[in-house]
Amino acid sequence: MTDDAYLFLLDDASAPLGVAPAAVGGLACLETPAVRAWLDAHGTTAASPHLRLLPPEETAGVPEGAERLPVPLSDEELNRVRHRLAPEPLARIEEDLLAYRDCADGRDNLIGRALAAGVPPHRVVELTGVDPATVTAAAGR
Template identity: 85%
Template structure:
C-alpha cells in the first residue's frame, strides 16, 4: 500500500470506480506542475469524466495498464475523497460518525452500526477521534 492517492484515467467514464477530482472540489495537487504536465501528456484535462482519483487504500482497484499518477493529498482532501468514494450506505454512516464528534450520546451504538455497515475500524477512529481500543471493544461485543 502506498501513502499517496492516485489519479488515473479510465477508458469507460461510466465505470463506478474512484471519484472525479472535480466532484471532490479544490485539490492543491491539481495545480502542481507535475499533475498539469501529466494531464497534458495524456491529452486530458482536470475536468475530464475519464479522470478519477482513489485514496491510498483503494489503489489496487486501478485497472492494470491504466495511466496513473501518485498524488499527495492533505488530510481534509483525503477525507473528502474517501467520503465520495464510499458506497452510499457507508457515506451516510460516515456522515453520522463525523457528527459524532459533537456529541457522545449513543457512541457505542453508533460505532456498532458503523462496524455492521462495513466501515473499517481504522476509519471509525479517524472520523470520530475515539481511542482505537474503544472501537476494538465495540467490535468484540
C-alpha cells in the first residue's frame, strides 16, 4: 500500500472505477506544477471524465497499463474522496458520523463552561448522555 492517492486515466469514461476529481471539488494537488504538467503531457484537463482518483488503500485497483500519477491529499480531501466512493447507504451513514463528529468537537469545552456556570455534574450527564467520567475529565481541564 502507498500513502499517496493516484490520479489515473481511463480509456472508458463510463467505467465505474475511482472518482472523478471534479466530483470531489477543490483538490490542492490539481493546482501543483507536477499535476498540471502531467495533465498537459496527456492532453487532458482536471475536468476530463477520463481522469479518476483512488485513495491509497485502493490504488491496487488502478488498471494495468493506465497512465497514473501519485498525489498527496490532505486528510479532509481524502475523506471527501472516500465519501464519494462509498455506496449510497454507506455514504449517508458516513454523513451522519461526520455530523456527529462536528457536534462533538466542542463537547469538552461546552461541558467545562456548563460546570463553571454552576450546572451540577449529574445534570450535565443527563443532558448530554456522556458518561460521568467524561464530565469529571472536562471539569479537571
